[in-house]
Amino acid sequence: MDTKTTNIVLIILVVIIAILPLLMYGGLGEDEGYFGGSDGAAGDAIEESGYEPWFSSFWEPPSGEIESLLFALQAAIGALIIGYFFGLWRGQKNKEN
Numbered sequence: 001m002d003t004k005t006t007n008i009v010l011i012i013l014v015v016i017i018a019i020l021p022l023l024m025y026g027g028l029g030e031d032e033g034y035f036g037g038s039d040g041a042a043g044d045a046i047e048e049s050g051y052e053p054w055f056s057s058f059w060e061p062p063s064g065e066i067e068s069l070l071f072a073l074q075a076a077i078g079a080l081i082i083g084y085f086f087g088l089w090r091g092q093k094n095k096e097n
Contacts, residue, residue, distance in 0.1 A: 001009075061067040 061070060
């Protein structure tokens with residue numbers, strides 16, 4: 001197979017993988033429990049057990065957007081740190097060769 005045929009096959013596979021879940025779960029959502037997630041289930045299980053937290057947060061973000069921003073910032077800082085050390089490691093490895 002040449003590269004043009006390979007690219008066409010890969011594009012078709014990507015389209016199938018993107019559309020197939022939409023067809024399988026079309027119109028079904030959280031009401032039916034398809035996209036519940038483990039966070040909600042864990043919180044419900046903890047509340048049912050009668051657990052009471054022994055401390056509370058000292059600061060709550062004013063909105064969900066701010067909370068998302070802080071989470072994204074935390075992820076970006078972590079990615080920068082990991083990327084720095086991988087780059088440093090690769091640079092030292094190239095320097096030895």
